[in-house]
Amino acid sequence: MNGEQLQSRCDGEASASAASGTGDVDPLPVPRLLRISNVTCDSFNIGWDMEGGGREGITHYFIDLNKKENKSCNKFKHKDVPTKLVAKAVPLPMTVRGHWFLSPRTEYTVSAQTAAKRLDGDYAVSRWSEIVEFCTADYSTLQLNQLLQKAEAIAGRMLPFTVFYRNHQKDYFYQASTSYRSRDAQCRRMLPAVKDHSGSHGSPISGTLEGVFFSCNTEFNTGKPPQDSPYGPYRFQIGADLLFDQNTNVYFGDFYCMYTSYHYVVLVLAPEGSSGNAFCKGRLPALHPSDNHFLRRVEGADGSLSFLHAQDVLLEVVYTDPVNLSSGAVEPIGGQQLTSQSTVNAKKDPSCKVCNISVGR
Template identity: 55%
Template sequence: CTAIAEASNSAGSTSSCVMMRNMTEMDAPLSTPCNIQICEVTCDSFRIMWDMTPEDTARATHFFIDLSRKESRDPNRFKHRDVPTKLVAKAVPLPMAVRGHWFLSPRTEYCVAVQTAVRQPDGDYLVSEWSQVVEFCTGDYAMEHLQQLLDKAKGSAGRLLKFSVFYRNQHPSYFDNVRSECGGVMRPALKDSSGSHGSPINGKLHGVFFSCNTEFDTGLPPKDSPYGPLRFQIPAGHLLNPKISLYFADFYCMYTAYHYVVLVLAPVGSEGDTFCRTRLPMLDLASNPFLTYTAPQRPGEEPLYCHASEVILEVLFTDPVPLDQGGVELISGHHQLMSLTTANAKKDPSCKVCNISVGR
C-alpha cells in the first residue's frame, strides 16, 4: 500500500509540474514579429509573411493585421490589446493571402503591421508587440479586371454612327507652342490620373488625345468644346487604319449621366503598341462597339469609320501628330464648358454602371 501511495504521489507531482510548465509556456510573452515581407501584390490583394520563433509558431492561434492608407496620420492601432479592432485571422502557414477584407483600391499606398496572438481558455488573447510598419502599393487592374470593365462598357455604347475626322480642341497658346517649340508636331504627353484609379495607362503611357464624337443631327463634330476655341481636325484615316492597333483602356463617369470610354490607338510595332499589348484588351478594328474601321468593299470606295453614339470617346494616339496632316480653325460655339473637362477627374465610386468589384 505504501508503494502504491508513493507512486500515486509521484504521479500527481509530475502531473502538477507539467501543468505548471504548460501554464508558464502559455503565459510567456510572444516575440515581436519581424522581417515583414509583402509579395504577390495585385490591385485588390497581397500576401504577407514574417519571421517568428519556432516556439511562437507552434503556439500562435491567431494573427492580427492592421492595415491603413499611407496618407492617414492616425494608423488606428488596437486601443485594447485584448480586443482586436482590425482583421483577426486564424494562424495559418505563411505567407498568408489577404484580400476582400478592406476592399483594397488599386494603385494605392498602404501601411501594414502585424501581431501574433494566443487565444486563452477564458477567451482573452495573449498578444505580441506590434511589428514594424511596412509600406506597399497595390497594383493596376489586371487584364481580367479590364475585361470586366470592357464588358460593362459594351452595354452602354449604343449604335454606331459614321464620322470622318478626329479632332482636338485647345487654346491658341497650345498651338503657338507646337509651332514655335515643337517643330509643328503635337508630341505625346503623359496620361493624367483621370478615370478609373486602376487603369494601367494612368501616369504611364504617353499620347495625344483626340475626340471623334459627332452631333446626332448633323453628323459633324459639336460646335462647343470645354478645351478651347481652336480645333485641329485630321482625316480619320491618318489615325485609324489597318496599320494601327486598337485597345480598350477605361470606362468611367464623373457623377453624371453620360459615360466616357478611353481607347488607345497605337501604330503596330510602336513603343505604345508594345506597352499596351500585355496590359490592355485589344479590339478588332472592324468589329467592336466603340470605334470601327471598315475597309472599302469595291474599287474606288472610301473606308467607313464609325463611333459609338451613347458614350463619349477619348482616343489616345501614342505617336506624334504633325499639324500639317490636318488643319486648325476657330469653332463657332462656346468653349467654356469646364464641367465637361476630364483632366484628373475622379471616377464616381458609387456608379453601378461603370464600376467593378475590385476597387475604384
C-alpha cells in the same frame, strides 16, 4: 491564403489587450522581417519570421493595414471596415484579399502581431512588428476585361464620323515658343504627353502611357463634331483615315464617369511597330478594328475606309505617335468653352454601378 481566406472584423477587446500586451499565456513571439509578395490590385501575400518560444500558443494573427497618406485615420471606401484584420493562425505566407478595403495603385502600411485566444474570448497578444510599406498593382487584363464588358453593355448603336478632333487654346496651335511640352513649335507637331490620372484608379495607362488626345463623337442631329468644348475655343481636325488606317491597332484602356450620367470610354490607337503599341501589348485588351462596340474601321469592296463611333458613350482616343499640324486644319469653334466638363485628372465615381467592377475604382 493557403486554403483559408482572411476574414475582417472589429474587435474592441483585442484592441484593448493589444494596448496592454498582457495575457495568461507565455509571451508570444513578435513577427519580424515582414515580407510582402504577390501583390495584385486587390490582394497581397504576407509572411514573417518569429523568434522565441510561445509559438504553440498562437491561435490568430492581427494585421494592421492603413493607407500610407494618413496612418492615423482609416479612409477606406466603406467607413465601417476596420483597419485591423483578424486571421486564424495558418502557415505563412498567407493571402490578404478584399476588394472592399484594398484599392488598386494605392500605397499602404502594414504591421502584424501574434495572438492567443483565451477561454473568456479575450486575446493575449505580442508586441506589434515593424511597419512596412507597399503599393497595390494596376488592374490586370482580367479586371480590364471585366470593365470592357461593362462598357460594351451601354455603348449603344454606331454612328458614322469622318474626323478626329482636338480642342485647345489658340496659342497651343499658333504660338512660336515651346512653352507647351506637348507641342513642337519648330516642327509644327503635336507630341505625345503622359496621360493624366483621370478615370479608374487602377487603369495601367494613367500616368504612364504617352499619347495625343482626340475625340470623335458627333452630334446626333448634325453628324458633325459638337460646337462646344471643355478644352478650348480652337479645334484641330484630321481625317479619320490618317490616324486609324490599316496599320493602326486599337486597345481598350478605361471606362468611367464623373458623378454624372455621361460615361467615358478611353481607347488607344497605336501604330504597329510604335513604342505605344509595345506598351499596350499584354497590358490592354486588344479590340478588333472592324468589329468592336466603340470605334470601327470598315473597309469597302473598293478599298475605301469608313468609320463608326458608339452613340451612347463619350470616346477619349489616345494616339500614341506625334501628329503633324499640316495633316489637318485648325479653326475656331462657334460654341462655348464648357470647362466644367473637362476630364483632366477627373475622379471616377466609386459608387456608380454601371462603370465599377468588384476591385473598386
